[in-house]
Ligand SMILES: Cc1cc2nc3c(=O)[nH]c(=O)nc-3n(C[C@H](O)[C@H](O)[C@H](O)COP(=O)(O)OP(=O)(O)OC[C@H]3O[C@@H](n4cnc5c(N)ncnc54)[C@H](O)[C@@H]3O)c2cc1C
Ligand SMILES: *[C@@H]1O[C@H](CO)[C@@H](O)[C@H](O)[C@H]1NC(C)=O
């Protein structure tokens with residue numbers, strides 16, 4: 001009902017404003033602010049992007065395109081405190097061997113992820129299907145395997161088998177997912193793109209109805225049986241987000257079921273973001289943290305620090321910018337913001353603390369760990385769910401009796417010290433793994449001190465790489481999302497993570513913010529040229545109706 005009204009309103013504004021501005025933002029609140037001197041410079045507008053992850057890189061990439069298309073002169077600097085581009089999208093090298101990179105963070109994207117797909121195509125990066133033929137999938141609830149499937153892994157659910165076991169539930173889930181994803185994809189297109197408020201747009205697209213409830217409620221309302229929801233859908237929400245369907249919202253639950261055409265970039269997904277920066281005519285400063293932001297004479301003063309690689313000395317710098325894009329969660333950015341700088345301060349978001357453990361060994365899983373008989377075939381990819389009668393006391397303890405979210409056999413690798421073939425494994429868990437757990441998993445003695453393992457020590461583990469991430473938010477049901485413009489000319493991308501947290505959605509927010517920034521500049525140019533206020537410009541615009549018909 002509300003959503004319908006809002007869409008009508010959107011269409012009305014669209015039809016009045018039309019396309020002559022090209023990209024007039026719908027939510028007019030930000031643009032009705034009295035114009036200040038922020039953009040009043042005659043020269044190229046200086047834009048600071050904080051963070052070179054998916055969001056920041058995409059912002060830079062699309063800024064270049066949109067500014068060029070509109071004839072706006074810009075000068076972009078990307079600040080990244082890490083020594084690498086990619087943020088939560090990064091690889092490490094098994095055994096320290098550059099020929100064996102492995103994803104430590106975001107590992108897959110899917111067919112409908114148009115930004116990532118198009119960009120990898122444009123940059124000539126090779127996308128491979130993830131999942132292997134030899135994979136055996138098992139869904140473990142801590143007591144028993146509730147589902148197993150030979151070949152293809154979880155990205156290729158065996159539909160015939162699912163239908164046989166769960167009736168129409170897989171079909172209904174698929175249909176529901178397609179409807180929800182279809183609505184989401186409208187965010188990429190006029191008139192829904194660009195957007196100044198994700199809350200408004202989620203309402204316009206009737207996506208609030210799926211973010212407002214848990215995955216469990218959404219599935220139940222769509223007559224999707226509890227056993228399919230618990231066995232299959234929850235295995236997916238746990239491997240993707242470390243959360244159960246009783247607490248994760250319906251939209252993110254549907255995203256977990258949208259796995260068609262799962263792929264990854266050979267050598268590492270981070271290369272997409274690296275190429276975005278390299279082709280975007282921006283200055284990227286690695287090992288450079290933004291420490292503080294203040295405002296002087298209508299411009300943002302960005303204070304940075306970096307370490308001199310020769311002397312180890314800390315170098316600080318301070319420069320003025322017209323526009324700032326914070327492309328990282330505010331709460332982890334260690335930014336000192338001048339009091340009163342922000343008009344809206346984003347809420348602290350509860351993030352999942354995820355332990356990702358990568359390691360190599362020539363051992364395979366012990367059947368007895370899973371209560372299987374000696375010699376039984378053990379699945380190579382193990383997802384988890386909860387027993388039907390188990391209700392976690394709170395979402396942060398959602399892992400329950402399995403004790404881990406997933407264990408994957410990624411591929412076979414060659415130990416460079418022994419030249420023997422071994423396996424590369426990845427485990428997602430809410431706590432640090434213990435050598436006792438690993439000893440039971442492999443049915444063999446695992447060294448107590450895993451920090452000291454070596455490729456040639458003759459021990460069971462030959463390479464060990466643990467990492468703790470603030471990986472993604474707990475996606476609790478909600479109906480509003482953080483503002484993207486925290487102050488005039490100060491944009492924030494991470495609010496979208498409570499809606500959907502993926503590389504693609506961060507990149508989408510980057511593309512969106514890039515368009516808003518260019519629109520801001522165009523508006524100021526126009527104001528200067530015509531000597532009128534934006535409100536007058538709206539009123540004088542002739543109504544155009546063609547876009548209403550399109551819908
Ligand atoms: C283990 C794991 C698995 C995942 N799996 C998937 C998956 O399969 N598919 C998928 O699509 N997504 C997945 N995700 C989620 C995905 O990684 C994120 O949603 C996405 O990468 C977020 O990108 P971002 O640019 O918004 O943030 P980030 O990648 O966090 O980038 C922010 C950057 O800002 C920098 N920064 C912060 N503060 C400052 C400062 N003050 N000065 C300078 N630089 C600063 C940080 O160093 C960082 O590089 C996964 C995440 C994790 C951790
Ligand atoms: C910029 O625009 C011009 C003309 O519109 C086009 O020829 C050129 O390829 C564009 N450059 C980039 C980097 O997009």
Ligand SMILES: *[C@@H]1O[C@H](CO)[C@@H](O)[C@H](O)[C@H]1NC(C)=O
Nearest residue numbers: 044046074075076281283319
């Ligand atoms: C961008 O601005 C900085 C600071 O004014 C300047 O040093 C730099 O040369 C500019 N870059 C380009 C490509 O104009």
Ligand SMILES: *[C@@H]1O[C@H](CO)[C@@H](O)[C@H](O)[C@H]1NC(C)=O
Nearest residue numbers: 044068073074075076281282
């Ligand atoms: C790169 O940016 C500078 C200003 O920042 C501009 O002078 C130059 O034309 C840009 N180059 C391209 C290829 O867009």
Ligand SMILES: *[C@@H]1O[C@H](CO)[C@@H](O)[C@H](O)[C@H]1NC(C)=O
Nearest residue numbers: 113114115116117118119188
């Ligand atoms: C991706 O490429 C397709 C085909 O060229 C195009 O229609 C679509 O608009 C592109 N999407 C994005 C987000 O770049």
Ligand SMILES: *[C@@H]1O[C@H](CO)[C@@H](O)[C@H](O)[C@H]1NC(C)=O
Nearest residue numbers: 142143144368369370371372
């Ligand atoms: C495995 O089976 C034994 C005996 O049937 C039982 O006591 C034990 O709890 C089971 N272990 C798990 C993890 O379910």
Ligand SMILES: *[C@@H]1O[C@H](CO)[C@@H](O)[C@H](O)[C@H]1NC(C)=O
Nearest residue numbers: 362363418420457458459460
């Ligand atoms: C695994 O490696 C150990 C130590 O190098 C070796 O003794 C053992 O024979 C290997 N086992 C297999 C199954 O290859």
